[in-house]
Amino acid sequence: MPSAAHQPDGGDMIGATQQLARFISSSCWDDLPAHIRHEGRRAFLNWLGCGLGGSLHDTTNLLLAALAPCAGPPQATIIGRDERYDVLTVACVNAVAANILDFDDTHMRTIIHATVPVAAALLALGERDTMDGQRILHALILGIEVECRVGNALSPRLFDSGWHPTAVCGVIGAAAACGKALDLDVPRMARALGLAATQSSGSSEMFGTMGKSYNIGHAARNGLLAAMLARVGFTASQHAIESPRGLMGLFGDSRRIGEITAGLGQDWELSGVAYKAYPCGIVTHSVIDACLELRIAHAVHTDRIARMDITVDPITLGVCARNAEPATGLTGKLSLHHCAAVALLDGVVGVPQFADERVSAGDAVALRARISTVSDPALSKGQARVRITFDDGIVCDSAIDHGRGSLQRPLGDAEITQKFEGLARIAGLDDEAIASILADCWTLDELPDVGVLARTRIPAN
């Protein structure tokens, strides 16, 4: 057994993999605080809306074009559509669909889009096995917990060195959640975590292309498979998280392993998850807020703008630096220039503002050309300063310290409901279907069969 190599003192130290496996396996519904259960319902509903909103996206269509000819029997449903395939295919596609609009949630400390890979894997499995909503909500909360704790221990180095944190950690969260939903015992749960960790992957070089969302779909699929492999008895290291040749050694610094397990079962990572008000990179949101505020306060005529100066913190500027002149909707989502331009031009920043045609439209191109961005180390993440200079020399300013949808200014339940409604309409759902899903999601733990949430599409007649 390889354990000796990781426990050089030969003592009774229990590694992080085992501690996580025990925590997941032994967790009871009653262990979950009420506010965390509620946050889980919000996270799930927000995720489902994002999946519906992305279900007809080009990226989803192309992924299906490649995967469908290889897909297995109709065990689960592509949300917002009527195709049904095996659970692995569906987990991948539903995660991609829910991420492609860049409207999904964010664990702020790690910038992990926490719910996407976990919920996509879980809902596919839950639909196949007719699981109830309490089982799925419980597993979702645990999966997010494990995913974000692993992310905490690896951050900020993980993102800084070029990895895609949601992908690297998401596969482990998906395995944890699916392992819980499948009632794995502790040794099998530990192996599921290991088989997930050895599949951790995803380069941020894919950002701005379909490959970014693919990373997350891949994580969802592989986490589910890790749990299914462990269930049938496939073997793996029982120390894959903490080992120097395992996750911590490969992606981070093994000395920070304690962050994975400190306060486990007491502190809950879902408390640090925020829901976006705009379907684009979270780093752009305060700039959008500032522009929307200026537009209302000063009834801005965009054709009279001589120049516009945006000041943000250095990290935000670094993330967005490539994208002053975005060529596609996907790159527009990480463009401060484009987000500011459409906020002022359109007065709303929704899914249509990131269509390829909107990004290449003449008015957006012209306004972007008058925008300058600069960083100020005195600003922290989430702070933005926007100054507009009109052609008559008049200047107006806006300063945002926390964007709408941040942890400091969270979306309320009514706003999450409203966001869901808008996304569900993109998928063509009618009012009755939307109301039914909303009722089910806000009482998710009382739902007898989560499959109804996957089979959302109302046929045309």
Place this chain on the structure above:
Amino acid sequence: MPSAAHQPDGGDMIGATQQLARFISSSCWDDLPAHIRHEGRRAFLNWLGCGLGGSLHDTTNLLLAALAPCAGPPQATIIGRDERYDVLTVACVNAVAANILDFDDTHMRTIIHATVPVAAALLALGERDTMDGQRILHALILGIEVECRVGNALSPRLFDSGWHPTAVCGVIGAAAACGKALDLDVPRMARALGLAATQSSGSSEMFGTMGKSYNIGHAARNGLLAAMLARVGFTASQHAIESPRGLMGLFGDSRRIGEITAGLGQDWELSGVAYKAYPCGIVTHSVIDACLELRIAHAVHTDRIARMDITVDPITLGVCARNAEPATGLTGKLSLHHCAAVALLDGVVGVPQFADERVSAGDAVALRARISTVSDPALSKGQARVRITFDDGIVCDSAIDHGRGSLQRPLGDAEITQKFEGLARIAGLDDEAIASILADCWTLDELPDVGVLARTRIPAN
């Protein structure tokens, strides 16, 4: 477009991803030297034999137990069996089967098991699309070339830091090969390489468990999928190999990028691939040779052995250090103690010597307990010194500088044929079937449909 960030001089520099894509897309059969074509045939035959030998292994059975319920239509065949599934499932399973015996080939500079992920992906695709042997052999040679060149640029750091090189690089080789077989144009080929690179994964913490071979099956499947995604138009970075946030930045040192493309089309990595004489870790082979030599030369009675001293280079000792007392066949494959013991006890080191029962048998346990291993920095990789001290005080020694099957003492074609025959018999193939496959593989480039090589199993009556 993200290219500017990687070409800060804005010049006409062509990145490694583009250079590889051009090389693969434009390569013609006539560009391949005759000796490399022949090495490709040897590699393919050796791989197919390993796949047959592992086709009924527990690991293969468990993998199928998890994957089969999710598998798609019968496009390709699990070699050595009669199950047929979609190409992605088959690529994964056939790679795992071909690696699980630890009998597959080795690119010596990187310790990449070069053929496994590439051939497994290719044969599945080739069977589905009724491709001919020349197309497959050509694509195999190119896939191995790309895989090992990437490995050269990342080694030795890749393995030293805990990654599984065959998995990390194999996905890229499989994508290159499948992209060639699918006739992708240069932009799509570059995206296939990128979609593969963003899936690069695999921890060596899995060594000694089924997870090790799973890493390689995962690579085969994902490389094939990367090519299929690129084919339908899925987008990805065109700079995913050389980018600081891409493969070189995440797994290695971007300054060594030149090793990927230097001499491309002139020097061929297949020249550096060796075929194993024994189904276990290549680092154990010289010790096995030494023991077999001693057994013959001195008609060793193992019950008279008082002690046995094995001296190897420090790296070899490090790789094997965990496994003085292996508990399973898989750990026995990386145990100098076990390999030496069975070589002396059985006089042959084949697949049965690594069955769990053989590893736990009393005579093997007893002899292993009398073995000591030590490293000598004066020895280089492949050198081994074995000394046996008998209970009457008599001492005999053997010194091996290059193990059988090394690049310095390669297996001849007749030995590869013989190895294949033994492995095919494990899968229950009869003499007629074996002769037919051998004839097809030694003239692979003349075969009209490679699918016949996948459909190898002869029904019982």
